Amino acid sequence: LGTKVGSKKMTENGVSSRAKVLTIDTMNPTVKKVEYAVRGPIVQRAMELEKELSEGMKKPFAEVIKANIGDAHAMGQQPITFFRQVLALCSYPELLNDSTFPEDAKSRARRILQSCGGNSMGSYSASQGIDSVRHDVARYIKRRDDGVPCDPDNIYLTTGASDGIVTMLKLLVCGEGATRTGIMISIPQYPLYSAALAELGAVQINYYLNEQKCWSLDISELQRSLDEARQHCNPRALCIINPGNPTGQVQSRQCIEDVIRFAAKERLFLMADEVYQDNVYAEGCQFHSFKKVLFEMGPEYSNTVELVSFHSTSKCYMGECGFRGGYMEIINLDSEVKAQLTKLVSVRLCPPVPGQALMDLVVNPPQPGEPSHEKFIKERTTTLCALAEKAKLTEQVLNTVQGISCNPVQGAMYSFPCITIPEKAIKEATKPDMFYCMKLLEETGICLVPGSGFGQRDGTYHFRMTILPPKDKLKILLTKVKEFHQKFTQQYS
């Protein structure tokens, strides 16, 4: 096994092998604490299984169905034609002479290119994002929020929403020990939050959504969570995901108002993750932006409460995850902090310009009377209706299974049902829901994420599944989950 000579080991063939500079014991300890279940061990195993299938290995299933991640195009959702036409025109402006492209796509492409240095998407943009895109975003927000004003100077384009969320959290983190920054996040949560907090060394403060009341948010639970946290850290921000991921609930206007009042009273910075703002399916549900509600509550709130809202090109009817487009709007951010934010984002130069172009199209789609309008509306409606139908189907089928209980998927792209795991299985496994999902994968080829990756009340078990597979595949998936659950329950009872 070699003799150690100083920092060198002599191996048998005489070649010295130095001890590594960077090992698991000497690496950044905060990185080690990071976890991200959406791409965790289940997903890695799913990829192995796919490879084994392609190599002809025999499995109890013909294909792996991945319902682990909100990756719409990978599940067959089609891109919006207009968006892609404009992106092609921007990529290769020679096409502006091509008569088969509609005029509105061309004029949109020309406008984007004119905002790029040297008329090329290959130039860096301003670090905050292309000026004209930020203006379009501001106009979109004002329209969405029934006229509440929006300042383009408060818009920062980002590399997907994740980038913006991490950047804002980074600004907030300071202090040590009992004064260390704490950030309130919902449980269940989207694991970007827990991962970012681990990496930044901030304290994660859990507040639990009310599963019995359709994953709604109770102010009394916020208060409990905050009061406890104040005994060991300095809570500074409250993160909300609406519509919810992984829980699929859509918050009522009243709830949002209560949250804002709570944040004001307790002096918390509000972070509103609103990337599913167009994904609302349930009757009687409607998306209300935190910004709009804040401004409707009058100047006592709208002049004081610090709020940042995130949006993205990755979800809604677009599903353009690969382009990594997004924006954030900051409200009431201290001007000196804003200057620091601008400086911080400048180090990474700029968000990807194709993603910025795409964000521009999302906030400024074809208008009535323009040649692409009809097709755009048709494509968008088709996608959103299909999602609404699949949300309903998922809820219905899962609720027919004894031992699975599923809240309505009011919005977003996920169902997060509660599953009853028999005592025997709980005793057998360290993480019973991981055990369940791994078994499901091995036996059926269905890839879901265990609830423990998002957080859940102790003693309860869940999984997250996306509603994105095409309807026929989703039906197969749901049937297989049903059969598996029955078999699993029998086996461990």
Place this chain on the structure above:
Amino acid sequence: LGTKVGSKKMTENGVSSRAKVLTIDTMNPTVKKVEYAVRGPIVQRAMELEKELSEGMKKPFAEVIKANIGDAHAMGQQPITFFRQVLALCSYPELLNDSTFPEDAKSRARRILQSCGGNSMGSYSASQGIDSVRHDVARYIKRRDDGVPCDPDNIYLTTGASDGIVTMLKLLVCGEGATRTGIMISIPQYPLYSAALAELGAVQINYYLNEQKCWSLDISELQRSLDEARQHCNPRALCIINPGNPTGQVQSRQCIEDVIRFAAKERLFLMADEVYQDNVYAEGCQFHSFKKVLFEMGPEYSNTVELVSFHSTSKCYMGECGFRGGYMEIINLDSEVKAQLTKLVSVRLCPPVPGQALMDLVVNPPQPGEPSHEKFIKERTTTLCALAEKAKLTEQVLNTVQGISCNPVQGAMYSFPCITIPEKAIKEATKPDMFYCMKLLEETGICLVPGSGFGQRDGTYHFRMTILPPKDKLKILLTKVKEFHQKFTQQYS
């Protein structure tokens, strides 16, 4: 000015104004320490001046010439036609039926799309990057390095090179006080490094390049710098930029060998920033990759020295900064650390897919016999020859100015001349080179970055200018700098 009531202030109109949660005093202190001169105050002023000019304000110049940032397309450099054709095809695959596109562009686009989920660039890729692209990168590296093997598993696609550099630095940072991680960087350096180290709270260890010897790297200076640093921190990595930014030198094979031997002896992790690997102009100079030299030094080194090398789509003949494409290759990284790296990058889901596609084209351009080959070679040659000519021109003209002394621009895209600033000006200003550059901007409209943004020996002053403006504009720029310098010297003598 309002009366304080608890955390509220009452303003004159009776509306309460709460103290902000996030202020300059309560924000993350490490973020405040971050500086990034390439987009600092000079550049902000340049943007104001542009706006003022466009509003008809009278200035002593007709336009602002920006030579502050390596933004090739913004300076008029043309994109490679083939690259943009493939990107258009990937964005809007309908175009695969368009007979005006060359067949090799189509087959390349088909191959990229086949590697994307649902055949769409809108899908997330694997976090490490698209599999086929990583394989193409590995083949490119093997070709570049005369057959030295390259494992696609060691390739990580990144969001520009900056993303990879920050990620690797993040892994390396640990310890507190005298055991805090120190990272050796050249002075002058590219300020991403100092900014990232400030943000991560790592110790910046400066080693000085030898301006008298054409900005070469002396091992004795590395040793001095390391020995001093060991007294107050734990030096763990050595960063090299070759070809140099901002200094434009190209390292000799011998120098690289010496650096590797030094890193091995001193147990330092090597980080080689090689984004300018195709930007070599000076006769007798040649790019040698650290990877290749490492492997040519035999197993004692190639089996032990930990190395990461960075590349990007933003520089060389491509200049596609806006797409934020890049890759890194890791050599001898501990396997557990590698697993942590993969986990860490998965939190951000994936690098932008259009940037990955572009990286694929860079490492796998049209081959002899393919329809686009001739045009590709012509375009690449034109761009690189123009850069070589401008590198020469810059050196020549600047060296005719008394009080400016300029090393040859052997490679990269920058000149970093030493400027003599008269004593009177030094006394008048806190940062004499900032003072000089600001005056230059106000009087001539030329935007350069002061040397202090990159680091320089105490008592010396420099500026960085890119050689990117079109030749006629570069000539104007150089003439104006010359005249300004003479006037400035006179004024303060």
